[in-house]
Amino acid sequence: MSKTTKSDKARTVEAPFRASQQMADHLQQLHVDLIDLHLLGKQAHWNVVGKNFRDLHLQLDEIVDAARAFSDDVAERMRAVYITPDGRAATVAGRSSLPEYPSDEVDTAETVDLVTSALHAVAATARRIHDDVDEEDPTTADMLHAILERVEQLAWMVESENRIANRSIPRPIHE
Numbered sequence: 001m002s003k004t005t006k007s008d009k010a011r012t013v014e015a016p017f018r019a020s021q022q023m024a025d026h027l028q029q030l031h032v033d034l035i036d037l038h039l040l041g042k043q044a045h046w047n048v049v050g051k052n053f054r055d056l057h058l059q060l061d062e063i064v065d066a067a068r069a070f071s072d073d074v075a076e077r078m079r080a081v082y083i084t085p086d087g088r089a090a091t092v093a094g095r096s097s098l099p100e101y102p103s104d105e106v107d108t109a110e111t112v113d114l115v116t117s118a119l120h121a122v123a124a125t126a127r128r129i130h131d132d133v134d135e136e137d138p139t140t141a142d143m144l145h146a147i148l149e150r151v152e153q154l155a156w157m158v159e160s161e162n163r164i165a166n167r168s169i170p171r172p173i174h175e
Helices: 006-009 022-048 053-080 089-095 106-138 138-158
Strands: none
Touching: 022 053, 022 089, 022 106, 022 138, 053 106, 053 138, 106 138
16 A cells, blocks of 8 residues: 655645636737737827816826726736737737727817727727626626726716716716
């Protein structure tokens, strides 16, 4: 009968969690969208003009900072579950699901609408991938919750600049 020694037990290591290809594809898409949101936000920041310029200019930096931090969080989570993130410019340009942003000056009201659309696109990606990610790895899904909460909050805040009380669509829900 073989005897198990303490050193044999030390060599027995649990296999680490490794993401599936589906989870890798999902997180890569979110990573790309967040990088593009960061770049789009800077483009808007540099070229916004018009009424309420300063407040929107500063708010865009807040969006940029959140997008940059979240893209880093996603990339680091990807590495933790053995996925190699790809944040190269060509990959971002080819795979982003965000609408393209103009290269010229953009009026503040149009900037609000364009940035809101970009924020909603990122939220849509996070919502689309959530259930698959949650089924495979609830820890990563928790990160998606934090991203969704903040991105949707930022969308509400920037979108409010152009809303008309009780007349804009979508209308608020009243009890």
